[in-house]
Amino acid sequence: MDVSVKRESLEAMRVFDLATTPLRELNSALHTIAPGANDTNFEVVNPRGSHAVAVGIDQPVTVEVRGSVGYYCAGMNDGGAVTVHGSAGPGVAENMMSGTVVIEGDASQYAGATGRGGLLVIKGNAASRCGISMKGIDIVVQGNIGHMSAFMGQSGHLVVLGNAGDALGDSLYEAKLFVRGEVKSLGADCIQKEMKPKHLKLLAELLEKAGITGVSPEEFKRYGSARTLYNFNIDNADAY
Amino acid sequence: MCGIVGLFLKDKSLEPQLGAMLSDMLVIMTDRGPDSAGIAIYGAPSEGRAKITVQSADPKQDFAGLDALLKPVDSSVSVELKSTHAVIETSADKASVVRDLLAQERAGIRVMGSGDSVEIYKEVGLPKDVVSRFGIRAMGGTHGIGHTRMATESAVTTLGAHPFSTGADQCLVHNGSLSNHNNLRRELVREGMTFETQNDSEVAAAYLTAEMAKGKDLGQALTSALDDLDGFFTFVVGTKSGFGVVRDPIACKPAVMAETDQYIAFGSEYRALVNLPGIENARVWEPEPATVYFWDHEKAA
Numbered sequence: 001m002d003v004s005v006k007r008e009s010l011e012a013m014r015v016f017d018l019a020t021t022p023l024r025e026l027n028s029a030l031h032t033i034a035p036g037a038n039d040t041n042f043e044v045v046n047p048r049g050s051h052a053v054a055v056g057i058d059q060p061v062t063v064e065v066r067g068s069v070g071y072y073c074a075g076m077n078d079g080g081a082v083t084v085h086g087s088a089g090p091g092v093a094e095n096m097m098s099g100t101v102v103i104e105g106d107a108s109q110y111a112g113a114t115g116r117g118g119l120l121v122i123k124g125n126a127a128s129r130c131g132i133s134m135k136g137i138d139i140v141v142q143g144n145i146g147h148m149s150a151f152m153g154q155s156g157h158l159v160v161l162g163n164a165g166d167a168l169g170d171s172l173y174e175a176k177l178f179v180r181g182e183v184k185s186l187g188a189d190c191i192q193k194e195m196k197p198k199h200l201k202l203l204a205e206l207l208e209k210a211g212i213t214g215v216s217p218e219e220f221k222r223y224g225s226a227r228t229l230y231n232f233n234i235d236n237a238d239a240y
Numbered sequence: 241m242c243g244i245v246g247l248f249l250k251d252k253s254l255e256p257q258l259g260a261m262l263s264d265m266l267v268i269m270t271d272r273g274p275d276s277a278g279i280a281i282y283g284a285p286s287e288g289r290a291k292i293t294v295q296s297a298d299p300k301q302d303f304a305g306l307d308a309l310l311k312p313v314d315s316s317v318s319v320e321l322k323s324t325h326a327v328i329e330t331s332a333d334k335a336s337v338v339r340d341l342l343a344q345e346r347a348g349i350r351v352m353g354s355g356d357s358v359e360i361y362k363e364v365g366l367p368k369d370v371v372s373r374f375g376i377r378a379m380g381g382t383h384g385i386g387h388t389r390m391a392t393e394s395a396v397t398t399l400g401a402h403p404f405s406t407g408a409d410q411c412l413v414h415n416g417s418l419s420n421h422n423n424l425r426r427e428l429v430r431e432g433m434t435f436e437t438q439n440d441s442e443v444a445a446a447y448l449t450a451e452m453a454k455g456k457d458l459g460q461a462l463t464s465a466l467d468d469l470d471g472f473f474t475f476v477v478g479t480k481s482g483f484g485v486v487r488d489p490i491a492c493k494p495a496v497m498a499e500t501d502q503y504i505a506f507g508s509e510y511r512a513l514v515n516l517p518g519i520e521n522a523r524v525w526e527p528e529p530a531t532v533y534f535w536d537h538e539k540a541a
Contacts, residue, residue: 049511068510068524087524089510090494108494108526127526128491146491147529 012039019046023053030080033059049089054082057099074101077118093120096137109146112139115156121210128165131158134175140210150175151187159206161215169223177223178203180215191226241390242402242415243269243508246476247516248383248483248535251502254517255284259379263371265505265512266386270367272508273390276401277370278362280411280478281384285356290335292328293352293360294342295398299324302348309345313337323373324398325352325361332356350399350436355409357382357480362401382537383483385476385506387413393421394439404442406433407449409480414441415493415508416472424468444469448477458482459534466530474527476506481537491529498522504535 016026026044033040040061047053051070054063057080065073068086078097087105096115103111106124113129115137122130122139128146131139134153141158147165150158153175163181170187176199177190186192195218203217245265249255259281266277296302303319303326310317314334320327330338335354342349353360361374367388371377387402394400403411418424421440424447429435433446447468451461458477462484465475474493477484485506487495498505498513500522507513510524527533 048514049509070509070511087510106526108496109492128529147489 013041013043014039015043015045017045018048018050018053023050027052027055030054030057030059030061030063033061035059047086051089054080057082060099068105077101087124088122092122093118093137096120106143107141111141112137115139117156119209125162131156131175134158138206138209140206140212142212144181147184148187150177153177157202157206159203159210159220161212169225171229172223172225174225176202178206178217178220179223180220183221183223186223189226189229190223193222193224195220195222241272243272243388243512244386244402244413244415244474244476244506245269245508245512246383246385246413246478246483246485246506248504248537249381249502250504254502255382256380258381258384260377261516262384262386263367263377264515265507266367266371266388268511268515269388269508273388274366275389275391275396276362276364276398277367277386277388278360278401278403278413279371279374279376279384279386280353280358280360280403280405281376281379281381282357282409282478282480283359283379283381285480288332290330290332290354290356291359292330292335292339292342292354293325293358294328294349295325295352295362296346296348296350297324297398298348299326302346306346310338310341313341322361322375324363325374327359353403353405353409353411355480358405358409358411358478360403360405360411362387362403363398364396364401382481383478385411385413385478385483393417393441394437397437399437400439402441403478404439404445406442406446407452410445410449410452410478412441412445412448412475412477414444415474416488418444418469418471418473420470440471444473444475452479457534458484458536459532462486462532462534466532474508479536481539482534483536484532484534485527486532487527487529489530495527496524497527497533498524 042063044065047067049070053069053073055075058078060079063082065084070089072091074082075094077099080099083102088107090108093101094113096118098117102121107122107126109127110129111126112120114133116135120139122141125143126145130145130149132151134156137156139158144162150169154173158177160179164183166185167187169190200217307319318329402413405411418440421443448461474487500518
């Protein structure tokens with residue numbers, strides 16, 4: 001990008017101060033961008049824990065959120081690049097379709113839940129149920145994650161540079177989990193798996209996509225589904 | 241869903257503003273539960289004095305001549321009327337006589353809480369209306385807790401509102417629902433506890449009171465609660481000098497805490513904390529599941 005283009009895009013930055021502007025104005029503006037439009041740079045100031053900031057984006061916009069947000073920030077994101085310069089409440093980037101969401105601080109429970117695509121990067125810690133029912137999203141957490149993370153994860157990747165809490169990957173389908181630190185316990189049907197060259201390559205790509213340097217894929221362990229819950233086993237009938 | 245807040249001050253210069261700070265925090269949480277609201281404020285205790293906060297559905301009748309009724313048993317008694325509530329201050333050794341007399345002569349009066357320092361105000365309605373009818377903003381104190389309710393387990397009544405107080409200077413607010421409260425209530429009744437409502441959160445409060453009566457401190461009582469209470473809960477609890485927080489192991493009921501040199505604050509959401517002084521530089525964290533957090537003014541001193 002040459003300097004003149006950069007300058008133009010900075011000037012076109014649309015600022016929404018949530019201390020004085022209703023949230024709905026921000027989200028309506030994000031929802032009425034015509035395909036191919038070039039006024040796509042947004043800044044949100046004074047979010048003060050507001051819910052549903054920048055939900056439902058369906059164009060390649062950039063949104064810089066200066067402060068911490070509440071529930072469901074960047075939910076359903078489809079193609080946007082949202083950065084929260086603070087922490088996020090429950091359900092950040094829930095059901096993301098595509099695009100990028102970066103949380104500079106911590107994320108509360110069920111970050112990236114049910115996400116179908118895109119990349120969620122959490123630079124701090126994520127609480128419980130991170131990536132629950134993930135269906136194709138890539139999630140990279142630089143800190144720790146809480147219990148029941150990736151529960152019933154169907155596809156996509158969860159990369160954790162720190163530790164994982166109890167019952168990681170419980171009832172997992174085909175989501176791939178990579179943890180660099182300790183796993184407090186594995187959930188039902190989740191097992192450690194061999195890190196093959198193709199997984200090291202995949203992990204290196206994920207780390208690079210998330211902008212993480214100085215960490216080697218060899219430092220991680222891989223976890224996935226043992227696939228014993230895929231079909232009903234008559235020996236388990238007593239458990240129901 | 242419910243909204244809960246708590247504020248434990250370390251910096252004495254903030255004490256005159258406790259009521260205003262806690263009121264702001266609670267009002268922001270209104271959309272987590274509009275059914276009823278309540279606040280407990282711990283003020284500075286005065287030597288040899290006790291406070292009883294009482295409530296009536298018919299304050300005109302029940303509070304009429306209250307002063308004159310109580311003076312013969314305690315000449316030092318003072319009664320301050322605040323809407324549907326009244327705070328009765330007595331000499332500490334006369335508090336139980338005063339309570340007995342109230343129970344006997346004014347059947348419509350309910351005790352919201354009592355002790356050396358706590359005052360408890362709760363009523364059906366929105367937090368902003370509840371805090372203004374009781375003049376909470378003008379109250380000072382050392383720590384306090386608040387609740388705005390979306391009822392699930394019992395009726396929307398004043399008595400079903402939080403905080404619940406089941407022991408001197410003890411109170412509890414709860415976001416969640418307990419599944420073993422009926423059984424636990426029966427056990428606690430057998431141990432001599434009494435209950436005003438069918439509410440699950442009152443059982444949690446009584447449980448902690450019973451555990452502390454066995455000699456446990458608040459932190460130890462909250463640790464036992466993790467073993468004995470079944471269900472969903474985030475609790476914020478106050479005692480005369482202490483302030484505690486605990487979440488169940490599943491921890492689906494939200495919680496955010498903030499600490500600075502001036503205070504420790506709790507909110508169901510970060511929104512509740514955004515007006516606190518110095519929040520930009522506070523340590524903000526989500527309390528861990530099944531982990532007891534507990535602070536005490538006396539132990540800190």
